[in-house]
Amino acid sequence: MDLSVTIAGVRFPSCFMNAAGARCVTREELETLGRSGAGAIVTKSMTLESRTGNPEPRYVPFPGGSINSMGLPNLGYRAYAALIHELKQFGKPVVASVAGLQEDDFVTIAQAINDSRPDLIEVNLSCPNIPGKPQIGYDPETSERLLKRVRRVVTVPMGVKLPPYFDPAHHQMMAPVLGRIGLDFLSLINSVGNGLVVDPETEKAVIKPKGGFGGLGGTIIKPVALANVRAFWKLFEGKLPIIGTGGVVTGRDAFEHLLCGASAVQVGTTLMAEGVGCFERLSAELGATLQRKGYRSPADCRGRLQEL
Numbered sequence: 001m002d003l004s005v006t007i008a009g010v011r012f013p014s015c016f017m018n019a020a021g022a023r024c025v026t027r028e029e030l031e032t033l034g035r036s037g038a039g040a041i042v043t044k045s046m047t048l049e050s051r052t053g054n055p056e057p058r059y060v061p062f063p064g065g066s067i068n069s070m071g072l073p074n075l076g077y078r079a080y081a082a083l084i085h086e087l088k089q090f091g092k093p094v095v096a097s098v099a100g101l102q103e104d105d106f107v108t109i110a111q112a113i114n115d116s117r118p119d120l121i122e123v124n125l126s127c128p129n130i131p132g133k134p135q136i137g138y139d140p141e142t143s144e145r146l147l148k149r150v151r152r153v154v155t156v157p158m159g160v161k162l163p164p165y166f167d168p169a170h171h172q173m174m175a176p177v178l179g180r181i182g183l184d185f186l187s188l189i190n191s192v193g194n195g196l197v198v199d200p201e202t203e204k205a206v207i208k209p210k211g212g213f214g215g216l217g218g219t220i221i222k223p224v225a226l227a228n229v230r231a232f233w234k235l236f237e238g239k240l241p242i243i244g245t246g247g248v249v250t251g252r253d254a255f256e257h258l259l260c261g262a263s264a265v266q267v268g269t270t271l272m273a274e275g276v277g278c279f280e281r282l283s284a285e286l287g288a289t290l291q292r293k294g295y296r297s298p299a300d301c302r303g304r305l306q307e308l
Ligand code: DHB
Pocket: 021, 045, 068, 069, 070, 071, 072, 073, 099, 124, 126, 127, 128, 129, 130, 190, 191, 215
């Protein structure tokens, strides 16, 4: 089955891509994504300067999910800017994930990376792992001010990666903020921030940074991800494309994201566990599910979740 999708006028040869952060820091990792079955190459969230990140252990899988506190290890935006032209030769969209340690950084990086013409820019408002820095997406005023400044300097399609919200009041608060920016897509959700995974044998937290607190991913966050995809799909009446992220382990999980309103899906914890071979497996599984249910494409089932 043809699993290609179009988001903001950009064609993705498959609706599956890596989630920012998963196996996408180095040139080698990005090239491996280029040669893989992934429908796009999403970069690690980039900062002004290169970073080594937080002390290890900082990524640990566990049954049902993963916890991480990477601390934004990345090559710095100049290195990614220099790589984009080459990465585009793989014939799939290149998505630049832009972060920053302060508001001005986002604007500086977005302006510079935009000049390298990635196919899309995903502005990350939801890194939970920098000690002392709250997730921007939980502050509507800061989010609006920052995004308005970034939007002014970005000419390629621009979206925002948001943290999960846990109350409809928060979805309703954020939707008008996002609506005023002129966004081309949303990526939902980033990890569920500041979980704590404990090993009762060693009586220790499983990761070192932040006293063991880190972002949760994988199967355990899927219902939170689906709820956020669905909530924003409804608030924007299906008119703002959504890339769903969270708990995509099988083709069925991806199908659930599509039903809730996602146009495409990103894969984090599963990509970390399985490597880029997951994209062919997920594509085969989703293709089989769509076929069995009589859908002709990912777009054909988008948003068609029925309520009881
Ligand atoms: C990191 C984690 C995130 O969830 C994110 O959005 C950005 C960066 C990290 O710890 O590197």
